[in-house]
Amino acid sequence: MEITLNHYLILSAVLFTIGLIGALTRRHIIIMLVCLEIMLNAANLNLIAFWHFGPNPILLHGPLFTLFTIAIAATEAALGLALVLAIYRHFKTVDLEQVQDLKE
């Protein structure tokens, strides 16, 4: 049977929640960043799905908007990993639980 918008929406919802579960439950900093990327990608999928099944795809709003989100996601990933490096060097650990003390 023909693929409709709902299929894509359900798929991106599932992917988003998987990303959310990962972000909330896992300890490791880098896995958290990975889950962040998963959530962003799920959102992108949603965007493109709405553009594909949307009223007038000629305007190319979907791909444009996704391009911008991908650019932002890339910068965010770069910055996130730079901070992870800083945290690792300071706290000597990758486990988020021990990164508690705010005071210097």
Add this chain to the structure above:
Amino acid sequence: MTVAFYIMAAIAVLGAVMAIALRNVVHAVFSVLLFFSALAGLFILLLAEFIAVVQVLVYIGSVGILMLFAIMLTTKVTGDPTRKLLSRGWAWGGLVSGALLLAFLVPLITQSKSESNSQLSNFNPSVKDLGLTLMDPYFASVGVIALLLTAGLIAAVVAASSASGE
């Protein structure tokens, strides 16, 4: 077309789940790369060809490798499998996200509109049109994004290198 969608969706879900579940961090990152490539396939199915290419180039090509580098720089080379897996508040986290999932799915399944067929079958969006629209109405936003990218680059370099100073 429908078979391709289900295969791609299955791979995507599998990649995402493995990314969370696997104990070894490097395996997790490799499975997230699998997830990104499944998504690129989905984008091609949705006829957004350029986005699929950018997804492969940006996500798999550089963000994936960035994470691998980060792992290499932070853990000892072989990684220590002994540390605990779940954060302290994992139960609450699971509960909240489960509730959120229900909040998403329930309205979708009930309405299940049928009329959403796409007019896109005849129109194959070429990269040239995307480039042209990027330039005339959205030129300002392209400039902003360029600024943001350079700022992000410089910030990342400063954050990574200055930390080694103290």
Add this chain to the structure above:
Amino acid sequence: MSLIAKGILQGMAVTAKNFIQSYYKKERLPTVEYPEEKSTVNQFTRNIPFLVYDGEDEIEGMRCTACKLCEKACPPQCIYIIKDTDENDKPIKRPKVFDIDSSVCMSCQLCVEVCPFESIRMDSEFELSNENRFEGLLINRDELLKSNEYYHEIHPIEAQETDDRIAAKIAEAETKKKAREEKARLAAEAKQAAAAMKAAEEAAAETETSATEQAQQSEAKAEAPEDNPETKNT
């Protein structure tokens, strides 16, 4: 470095020249395909030594007289000689056992320099590998013995020089022997003349006996060097 890296391009021009010339210039392709083209050795090459013998019979014509000079001179001590003895075990000048351990020999050619009888020479045969390590590489006397013709074949110039030297030595021995005979004969005649004069004055009897005994002794001396010219050494 400028846009077009001049040094690198020059280098590539050199390799291109080599590539092209290797197709038509012999000098640019010195490869000798060994199993097919055999002749990679020239006449001056030296490898494991061998013993030279003249004439047909190996044992008789052997030049070596087991004087063991080469055994002493060999730096890695890889030559082993035992003198030969004939039936009633009187040592004769010939080696019964003459072994060279070719795994130890470093073909340094000192034995050739030391040998007074020009009997040991360097062979240019280099395919000496065989399967068992110990007995196979210990070359015994019979394998070492090779004819003078073989020697002429592998080292023509050197073989010719050696033969000239030997001929010169024999000729010199010849002339010396002749000179000694000459001297002996003259002495004998002078003695006979003196004896004749003495005979005239004193009683003839005791002078005859002394003259004949002297002649017989010089005749024996003349006969002695006849049979073995090689033994004469300077």
Add this chain to the structure above:
Amino acid sequence: MPARGYHLSKDELGADILEVAMGPHHPSTHGVFRMDLKLDGETVVDLKPIFGYLHRNHEKLAEDIPYLGCMPFTDRLDYLCGMTNNWAFALSAEQLIEIEIPERAQYIRVICAELTRLINHCLLVGFFINDLGALGTPLLYALREREKILDLFETLSGARMMVNYMRFGGVRCDLPDGWLQECERIVGRFPAFLDEYETLLKDNEIVITRSQNVGVLTQEEATNFSITGPMLRASGVNYDIRKVDKYGIYDRFDFKVPIGAHGDCYDRFMVRMLEMRESIKILKQAIADIPEGPIMGNEPRVFKPDPQETYGRIESPKGELGFYLIADGTTNPYRYKVRPPSFVNLTALRHMCIGHKVADAVIILGSIDIVLGEVDR
């Protein structure tokens, strides 16, 4: 250039120092030679050279062998230049007893020594560029030229590398006819090869960037480490034993000595290239006026020098090669000591490599030009 010899147990990122043992059968060490490197990432923090894998008890062996018997062993010292080793031993042995060396033998000795210098230098340049990573092309050009000279030695002395050619008071056998013409032809064609070699390597941008300012040795450091040979001249010190001692008949030939200015790997490479051109000049003059005559002085029947000690040295392609002999009146030397140039030059390896990258340590070792036969004896 970071500070010399800084010692770190932990590098900045906290990752411990990487301990790497390079050798003994590492592709880039010339023969069996091991370097224990302590690496901080890519930079060499500490280097411990370990050798002795090729020790053959050369000096003790010589004590119960007559003087002449030691001559074939000297070929095995620096197996690339047999002739100069022989000459060094013959020179110092001739100081033990008075032997008058005929003119023709002196000329033959100079010709053979300079031919060996050509072999050694063009081989070294080949290996040096091979360490830079040029996959053997320059090395094979050098080997092609070396083959021609080795054929000359084979016709002259019977063997390509283990020549055992020189005797106390002269040389073993005279030049076969046609040898001089062949030698003249090869020496005549050598400058053309050198020009081709230089265009391939001299101003190649990658060679320049990889080898300039790498492994620098200043003049005082070179003299303190008692470095000799092309390495010393590359650091700017004008000391060539052919000019200082004027042994043999080197004072009759006019030739120059190339001096470098920076003392880095590139200078050592260039000094050797220029030295090859000087050797060709000497060879041309020697071949032109080699006299006829005997090739062996009045050598006594048994070489039995009366008790004394002597030290003879020559300028071998790698540096000052000296033989220290003690004679005790018997036919065997009492003490037979070799002063190998590459062993002494190797002591500067650690000093030069600290602070450089791993790839540079390989090149610096290549530029010192060591042959393990001589280093381990």
Add this chain to the structure above:
Amino acid sequence: MNNFIDYKLIELGQWTVGLFNDYPVVQILVHLLLATLPLTLVFMGAFGFSTWLERKGLARIQNRLGPNRVGIFGLLQPLADGIKMLLKEDIVPDRSDKLFHFLAPVMLMVPAFIAVGFLPLGDGLMALPMDSAILFFFAVGSLNTIAVFMAGWSSRNKYSLLGGMRAVAQMISYEIPLVLSAVAVIMFSGSLNAQEIVASQQIQSWLASGNLVKEFFGQILGWHIFKPWGFAGFIFFFVAALAEANRSPFDLPEADSEIIAGHLTEYSGFKYAIFFMAEYISAFAIAGIATTLFLGGWSGPVIAGLPWFIIKMFSLFAVMIWIRGTLPRLRVDQLMGYAWKFLLPLAILNIFVAGFYYFAEQQFGSLAAFIGGWVIGFGILQTAAKGLSRLNKSPTLDGKRVYQLVE
């Protein structure tokens, strides 16, 4: 006579597809097979031939004979190597990560074969005729990096990790100049589609003019390499391509003089052969893309189409072999410095020069732009190159060293 072979091949393809008209499902399958199978077989054959070419070429550069024992002129040598590789025992270190140790060669081969699909072999002869073919080529090109990292990391050995990290760093830092130098061409020819890029390098007006000489040169003079920014772009592209394919002056990962065999240390037997096949085929792919972008793809004087493309691709590969026979290797930090501090700024500057050239061509016509472009454009790039190397204090600038010959 032009594109005669391409049309024949297309007809053959349509004829075979036509055979299965009455079962549509099989027809799709045959269509797909036709697009991919010949390409894979051809490029595996090309891989075999190129190993022979490389060994013979290097041998002849070094004045030796090269393989001539197996088959006439050693032509069966690749077959012999292949069989040897198959017979060799495939050792997998026990502490290594089995799954990814196995996956790495596969992961390296997949992008190599996909990248080959984007090459415009002839008029209409493209395995994957996509709108943004060139961009997809670079995207797939970046997948190699992951495979190399996987190989390095999964064999759990100090040397292979060091080699893997070096290779990944090198590939990433050379990917950017590669893409930027291609951007100049794409900007000029106006589209990402490979066929249109090739068409933009043919002077259409001359081709239609009918007289033979004009038609002959029409196919050549349009190539981008004859334009100033095109020539400079070609140099940057080719240098970056050498680094991407780990070829000669940049073959750092398996620099035997330092770390034994880089990320390939723990591989043996057929996996090692797969690594090599993937490397050679990605080198072919990059050479193919370089011909499409700069050397006019399949357009050529008489036998336009597939023959010209193959000649150009193999000649570029021969240049790679030639370079491998001559040049020594760069050090790691010099390599990185060269990419970021020298190649990248020049590639960006090249895009500006291409832009000015485009507008100059609109204003003063192609001939004046051509001459002016070469004089000014190339001058700017040359001075920029000199300035940059002075900025990086590279020793190649401080002139020749003079050695005094002393008495």
